[in-house]
Amino acid sequence: MITLNGYIKDLQSTYFIQKIDSNASMNLIHNRLNFKFIISPKISGRLEIRNRIFYGEQLKMIPDFGKTINQYNGIFNLSYLWINEKSFVAHSVIDRMLLQYSDEKWDIKIGRQRINWGINNIWNPNDIFNAYNFLDFDYEERPGNDAVRIQHNFKSNSVLEFAFKPGKNKDENTAAFLYQFNQWKYDFQFLGGICQTDYVVGGGWAGNFKEAGFKGEMSYFIPKKNTLGTSAAFNFSIMADQTFKNDWYISLAGLYNSNPTNTFTANGSFYNPNLSAKNLFPFRYNFYATLMKTISPIASCNLSFIYSPEKNTLILVPTYAWNVATNFDLDFTAQSFFATQTHSYKNTLTEIYIRGRWSF
Known part of the structure; x- marks a missing residue:
C-alpha cells in the first residue's frame, strides 16, 4: 500500500534594515510530497521530497544563496539546484528516504531520516546528528541525514539505541549510543560516542515540577586531537513551560555555551549550514521566553523573544496563526533584531512574513 500527503505553501517576506524604506522582498513557493510504503506488517518505507x-x-x-541551501555533508547528494540566478532559485531535495523494520x-x-535525540523545544545539545535552527520556522520537519538507527525496547520501558551517520571522511562521522529510562516519574537519557572531530558525552531529563513541565539537556565535546585552536565545549540548556486554564501558555528557556563565537549576522536568510549541537547559538548566555494565547479553536497569538547580554542582543518574534479552513492555514510572523552597535542601540534588521498553507 502507498499513501501520499503533503502541502503547498506560499511565504511572502519583506526585509528592511532600520528604516522601512530600505525594504527588499522575497517570495517562497514551498511544496512537500510525503510517500509512505507499507510493504508488510513489520516493514515500511518513506520517501519525502522538498521542492x-x-x-x-x-x-x-x-x-551564493543557491549554493548555501544546496549543501549536505553526507555521502549521497539527493538534491538538485534547478535554477541558480541572483534573484531566482529553484531547488529540490529528498530529505527522507528510508526503510524501517x-x-x-x-x-x-x-536511510535518510531524522534522529531526534533532543528534549527541549528551542536548544538541543543532545541533538548531535541533525541540529536545527529554530528561527527557520518554515521547516517544521527539520533536517535529516543518511544514517543507520537501531533501537531495542526492554520490558522495563527503557530503550537502548545506536545510530551511525557516515561522512565523506572520518572527521565527519557521527556514531553514538543513547539509553533512555524512567525513574521518579521523570524520563532520563544518557548518550556517548563520537561527533565528527569530538568525543561527546551528555544526557537530559523531562518531567514535571508541580504543574509545570521541566526539561534539560547537556553535552560535553572533547576534541579527539589536541591541536592549536581546539578546546573542549560544554553546552547546557534548560526549559520550563506551563499551560493555564484560561488558555495562556508560558515557556522559559536558557542556553549556556562555553565556547561562544560572538558573531551573529542577521542577513535575512537564517540558513546556517554550520549550525550544530556544539554551536547552537553564538553567545555564551542566551535566554528565551514565549507567551501564547489561544483566542479561539482556530486562532492563536504568540510573542517570543531571545536575549543575550552580548551586545544586548534581542530578537522579537510575534506570530498570529489562523486555521482558515480544515486544510488551509494562514499565519503572520515577524523577526526583529536589536543590538548595540557603535555605542548606540539599534534595530539591525526586521523581517515580516505572511504564509499560507494548503495541506492534502
Whole structure:
C-alpha cells in the first residue's frame, strides 16, 4: 500500500534594515510530497521530497544563496539546484528516504531520516546528528541525514539505541549510543560516542515540577586531537513551560555555551549550514521566553523573544496563526533584531512574513 500527503505553501517576506524604506522582498513557493510504503506488517518505507522556488530582490543581498541551501555533508547528494540566478532559485531535495523494520522489541531504520535525540523545544545539545535552527520556522520537519538507527525496547520501558551517520571522511562521522529510562516519574537519557572531530558525552531529563513541565539537556565535546585552536565545549540548556486554564501558555528557556563565537549576522536568510549541537547559538548566555494565547479553536497569538547580554542582543518574534479552513492555514510572523552597535542601540534588521498553507 502507498499513501501520499503533503502541502503547498506560499511565504511572502519583506526585509528592511532600520528604516522601512530600505525594504527588499522575497517570495517562497514551498511544496512537500510525503510517500509512505507499507510493504508488510513489520516493514515500511518513506520517501519525502522538498521542492522550493525563491524569487525576489532580497536574494541579491544573500551571497551564493543557491549554493548555501544546496549543501549536505553526507555521502549521497539527493538534491538538485534547478535554477541558480541572483534573484531566482529553484531547488529540490529528498530529505527522507528510508526503510524501517519494527516489532515489539526492535525498531531499525536505514536511510535518510531524522534522529531526534533532543528534549527541549528551542536548544538541543543532545541533538548531535541533525541540529536545527529554530528561527527557520518554515521547516517544521527539520533536517535529516543518511544514517543507520537501531533501537531495542526492554520490558522495563527503557530503550537502548545506536545510530551511525557516515561522512565523506572520518572527521565527519557521527556514531553514538543513547539509553533512555524512567525513574521518579521523570524520563532520563544518557548518550556517548563520537561527533565528527569530538568525543561527546551528555544526557537530559523531562518531567514535571508541580504543574509545570521541566526539561534539560547537556553535552560535553572533547576534541579527539589536541591541536592549536581546539578546546573542549560544554553546552547546557534548560526549559520550563506551563499551560493555564484560561488558555495562556508560558515557556522559559536558557542556553549556556562555553565556547561562544560572538558573531551573529542577521542577513535575512537564517540558513546556517554550520549550525550544530556544539554551536547552537553564538553567545555564551542566551535566554528565551514565549507567551501564547489561544483566542479561539482556530486562532492563536504568540510573542517570543531571545536575549543575550552580548551586545544586548534581542530578537522579537510575534506570530498570529489562523486555521482558515480544515486544510488551509494562514499565519503572520515577524523577526526583529536589536543590538548595540557603535555605542548606540539599534534595530539591525526586521523581517515580516505572511504564509499560507494548503495541506492534502
